[in-house]
Amino acid sequence: xxxxxxxxxxxxxxxxxxxxxxxxxxxxxxxxxxxxxxxxxxxxxxxxxxxxxxxxxxxxxxxxxxxxxxxxxxxxxxxxxxxxxxxxxxxxxxxxxxxxxxxxxxxxxxxxxxxxxxxxxxxxxxxxxxxxxxxxxxxxxxxxxxxxxxxxxxxxxxxxxxxxxxxxxxxxxxxxxxxxxxxxxxxxxxxxxxxxxxxxxxxxxxxxxxxxxxxxxxxxxxxxxxxxxxxxxxxxxxxxxxxxxxxxxxxxxxxxxxxxxxxxxxxxxxxxxxxxxxxxxxxxxxxxxxxxxxxxxxxxxxxxxxxxxxxxxxxxxxxxxxxxxxxxxxxxxxxxxxxxxxxxxxxxxxxxxxxxxxxxxxxxxxxxxxxxxxxxxxxxxxxxxxxxxxxxxxxxxxxxxxxxxxxxxxxx
Amino acid sequence: xxxxxxxxxxxxxxxxxxxxxxxxxxxxxxxxxxxxxxxxxxxxxxxxxxxxxxxxxxxxxxxxxxxxxxxxxxxxxxxxxxxxxxxxxxxxxxxxxxxxxxxxxxxxxxxxxxxxxxxxxxxxxxxxxxxxxxxxxxxxxxxxxxxxxxxxxxxxxxxxxxxxxxxxxxxxxxxxxxxxxxxxxxxxxxxxxxxxxxxxxxxxxxxxxxxxxxxxxxxxxxxxxxxxxxxxxxxxxxxxxxxxxxxxxxxxxxxxxxxxxxxxxxxxxxxxxxxxxxxxxxxxxxxxxxxxxxxxxxxxxxxxxxxxxxxxxxxxxxxxxxxxxxxxxxxxxxxxxxxxxxxxxxxxxxxxxxxxxxxxxxxxxxxxxxxxxxxxxxxxxxxxxxxxxxxxxxxxxxxxxxxxxxxxxxxxxxxxxxxxxxxxxxxxxxxxxxxxxxxxxxxxxxxxxxxxxxxxxxxxxxxxxxxxxxxxxxxxxxxxxxxxxxxxxxxxx
Numbered sequence: 001x002x003x004x005x006x007x008x009x010x011x012x013x014x015x016x017x018x019x020x021x022x023x024x025x026x027x028x029x030x031x032x033x034x035x036x037x038x039x040x041x042x043x044x045x046x047x048x049x050x051x052x053x054x055x056x057x058x059x060x061x062x063x064x065x066x067x068x069x070x071x072x073x074x075x076x077x078x079x080x081x082x083x084x085x086x087x088x089x090x091x092x093x094x095x096x097x098x099x100x101x102x103x104x105x106x107x108x109x110x111x112x113x114x115x116x117x118x119x120x121x122x123x124x125x126x127x128x129x130x131x132x133x134x135x136x137x138x139x140x141x142x143x144x145x146x147x148x149x150x151x152x153x154x155x156x157x158x159x160x161x162x163x164x165x166x167x168x169x170x171x172x173x174x175x176x177x178x179x180x181x182x183x184x185x186x187x188x189x190x191x192x193x194x195x196x197x198x199x200x201x202x203x204x205x206x207x208x209x210x211x212x213x214x215x216x217x218x219x220x221x222x223x224x225x226x227x228x229x230x231x232x233x234x235x236x237x238x239x240x241x242x243x244x245x246x247x248x249x250x251x252x253x254x255x256x257x258x259x260x261x262x263x264x265x266x267x268x269x270x271x272x273x274x275x276x277x278x279x280x281x282x283x284x285x286x287x288x289x290x291x292x293x294x295x296x297x298x299x300x301x302x303x304x305x306x307x308x309x310x311x312x313x314x315x316x317x318x319x320x321x322x323x324x325x326x327x328x329x330x331x332x333x334x335x336x337x338x339x340x341x342x343x344x345x346x347x348x349x350x351x352x353x354x355x356x357x358x359x360x361x362x363x364x365x366x367x368x369x370x371x372x373x374x375x376x377x378x379x380x381x382x383x384x385x386x387x388x389x390x391x392x393x394x395x396x397x398x399x400x401x402x403x404x405x406x407x408x409x410x411x412x
Numbered sequence: 413x414x415x416x417x418x419x420x421x422x423x424x425x426x427x428x429x430x431x432x433x434x435x436x437x438x439x440x441x442x443x444x445x446x447x448x449x450x451x452x453x454x455x456x457x458x459x460x461x462x463x464x465x466x467x468x469x470x471x472x473x474x475x476x477x478x479x480x481x482x483x484x485x486x487x488x489x490x491x492x493x494x495x496x497x498x499x500x501x502x503x504x505x506x507x508x509x510x511x512x513x514x515x516x517x518x519x520x521x522x523x524x525x526x527x528x529x530x531x532x533x534x535x536x537x538x539x540x541x542x543x544x545x546x547x548x549x550x551x552x553x554x555x556x557x558x559x560x561x562x563x564x565x566x567x568x569x570x571x572x573x574x575x576x577x578x579x580x581x582x583x584x585x586x587x588x589x590x591x592x593x594x595x596x597x598x599x600x601x602x603x604x605x606x607x608x609x610x611x612x613x614x615x616x617x618x619x620x621x622x623x624x625x626x627x628x629x630x631x632x633x634x635x636x637x638x639x640x641x642x643x644x645x646x647x648x649x650x651x652x653x654x655x656x657x658x659x660x661x662x663x664x665x666x667x668x669x670x671x672x673x674x675x676x677x678x679x680x681x682x683x684x685x686x687x688x689x690x691x692x693x694x695x696x697x698x699x700x701x702x703x704x705x706x707x708x709x710x711x712x713x714x715x716x717x718x719x720x721x722x723x724x725x726x727x728x729x730x731x732x733x734x735x736x737x738x739x740x741x742x743x744x745x746x747x748x749x750x751x752x753x754x755x756x757x758x759x760x761x762x763x764x765x766x767x768x769x770x771x772x773x774x775x776x777x778x779x780x781x782x783x784x785x786x787x788x789x790x791x792x793x794x795x796x797x798x799x800x801x802x803x804x805x806x807x808x809x810x811x812x813x814x815x816x817x818x819x820x821x822x823x824x825x826x827x828x829x830x831x832x833x834x835x836x837x838x839x840x841x842x843x844x845x846x847x848x849x850x851x852x853x854x855x856x857x858x859x860x861x862x863x864x865x866x867x868x869x870x871x872x873x874x875x876x877x878x879x880x881x882x883x884x885x886x887x888x889x890x891x892x893x894x895x896x897x898x899x900x901x902x903x904x905x
Contacts, residue, residue: 019798199798265814266814276805
């Protein structure tokens with residue numbers, strides 16, 4: 001069943017169990033456990049620190065120093081994936097290769113900041129003898145997914161409609177950018193991670209902020225999770241999550257009561273408690289239903305033996321929470337690695353607009369008709385979403401005039 | 413009762429779930445509230461055996477509000493303050509007297525207390541060297557005439573005089589030279605450390621030569637530091653360590669170290685438990701009583717950087733205490749421990765316990781109840797999360813439905829003070845919760861547990877405390893240097 005076709009249609013936590021959550025302030029952390037028998041050890045993950053770098057430039061094709069499409073971001077760390085193709089156990093790569101010449105890209109001092117220039121979001125590395133000859137892949141967590149999200153419809157209009165600016169026709173959406181918040185800025189998140197009690201056999205976590213799913217994180221092995229637990233703080237999160245953490249200081253109190261009438265012995269009590277555990281798992285799965293079980297659009301990224309690395313976007317329904325993320329799925333469907341990011345409402349809107357335009361072959365009129373709106377209002381929405389630079393000046397002026405005369409259209 | 417509990421557990425230091433500041437603010441409020449409303453009870457808490465931090469706090473608050481004392485209880489209060497101050501370790505006691513100056517508390521009684529304390533010290537010169545700033549502040553503040561050469565040493569250009577008192581002269585010599593014959597090494601460790609730094613004495617030389625002057629606590633603290641400085645770790649006399657301190661020491665060792673000297677550590681723990689039991693016997697009501705302990709070894713029992721592994725240390729110490737008590741009872745009473753997590757590694761011996769994993773109290777609690785015990789002691793910080801409120805619900809159902817006749821008594825001992833609601837986090841309102849900072853206090857706390865239940869009137873608690881006050885003042889008044897063995901604490905759960 002291996003091959004490039006192994007993309008996920010729906011995200012499920014196959015091979016994982018959900019355990020009762022731990023709450024600290026507004027942050028609810030839900031542990032994900034992997035049964036001991038499922039821990040094969042043939043895939044491991046380790047952190048590679050890029051401490052000291054202020055900016056990373058990732059070349060997306062072509063040699064790193066040549067002109068071409070680049071991805072610019074602050075990247076605090078990368079992940080190194082090691083696997084054995086034959087199912088035997090591997091040890092996690094020694095991730096902290098900060099001494100001297102780091103093998104990863106080149107570092108430059110540029111004015112007051114250090115810049116690292118790297119090649120590809122997910123790059124195969126040569127095998128090290130001392131690592132036992134295991135195969136290695138370096139990937140930039142979450143940035144892989146974010147780059148996929150930014151490059152959606154990146155090439156811009158395929159038909160040179162006259163409504164588009166000359167720049168949009170020749171250069172597409174370039175430059176496309178989004179803003180995110182670091183985990184350290186999320187109020188109370190650091191304390192929540194510090195006081196979290198990691199289960200034995202825990203391989204992942206669902207992060208809820210004020211009971212909105214901020215992120216899901218799964219690693220192949222419990223040891224990897226233990227080592228990577230604190231890196232959640234260095235990852236990035238959506239605007240909504242940042243605001244929720246400021247606005248709320250508690251999560252919803254969830255209490256389970258046992259029905260004393262139906263318990264006549266200690267055995268009953270034990271059975272009732274294990275029922276409570278199952279209820280917790282089920283309910284928390286339900287809380288994450290905007291991610292789990294949602295249909296997703298996945299892109300292939302890398303094939304590592306039986307493991308398929310892919311990135312995905314949920315269906316961009318503006319009425320729901322939308323997530324982007326990356327996952328590694330074993331050929332039997334078990335989820336080995338997952339990292340997701342909840343898009344903010346504005347980010348969803350932007351992607352949704354682009355999706356609608358692309359579906360209508362970038363014809364403004366057709367897209368407006370599909371969205372049941374007028375051409376002027378569509379242009380207004382594009383302006384508000386930050387895509388004004390794609391449109392030709394006369395179209396913008398006409399829309400502006402129209403909106404002024406009729407009043408502001410209802411914002412979607 | 414809330415207050416007494418808090419005084420047993422809280423030390424104003426950082427905990428796993430809360431920081432030092434919130435602990436301080438919360439406990440300060442509690443002190444003020446009780447002081448304002450139940451002054452007599454507040455004073456008598458001194459005799460209940462609460463921890464040193466709380467005792468110091470109470471003495472300070474009583475002295476600073478002397479005007480409000482009811483004349484009928486003035487004498488008792490004064491005697492309690494004097495006795496408590498005498499019983500405190502000198503650093504704590506001097507700190508209290510120094511704080512009097514910082515807070516500008518200066519009344520007749522406060523001055524008399526300082527005077528009496530100074531007069532009661534056996535070796536004032538030693539105190540003056542070791543706690544120089546504190547002693548100076550206290551003497552100055554209380555307008556005392558310092559005895560002997562102390563006045564000159566503390567106040568008047570001390571460097572210019574030769575002293576007849578040995579220690580004072582040593583201090584002066586060490587101040588000027590680090591000559592090899594070593595006035596430096598006859599000073600207390602904390603004082604010598606600063607002077608050694610000043611004279612540039614190499615750390616390893618200093619540590620190995622000063623070892624004789626270290627207190628047991630200092631030796632314990634410097635185990636790892638000495639190894640870092642290439643000096644031999646100061647030898648610690650395990651037999652003399654109190655039980656909880658010893659448990660904390662064991663927990664600071666790595667698994668290999670514990671495995672390597674397993675017999676030694678095990679014997680020392682048992683020995684310490686014996687000693688502790690001799691001082692405060694733990695007598696189970698009826699012979700052959702089955703005792704179970706549910707012990708929390710989750711990650712949160714690792715405490716904080718200020719109280720490192722304290723909750724786990726308490727749990728381990730209580731385990732040894734109960735085990736020893738059960739083994740040495742006249743009629744053998746079976747005892748079993750139930751830990752929250754498997755103690756890790758190939759061995760499940762409690763001596764290898766580590767703070768890790770989630771808090772699943774429900775499973776060990778059910779295991780314990782199924783064993784059919786007469787008394788269940790739960791040691792936990794009360795934050796359970798797998799599932800949340802699992803043990804609490806189990807206890808509720810057990811109490812209301814399965815054991816409505818209360819054949820089994822359950823006591824929850826919490827080593828952690830929760831600043832948010834001024835009390836210890838309780839597992840269930842149906843089970844008494846008591847504070848426990850040192851496992852040695854367990855017999856006392858089991859005696860207190862019936863008050864924590866809430867159905868005992870305030871008057872009875874007052875009477876209980878009054879009895880303890882009489883006992884404390886009686887022994888202190890008798891001038892006995894040793895702590896007299898307290899009459900056995902009746903404990904019927």
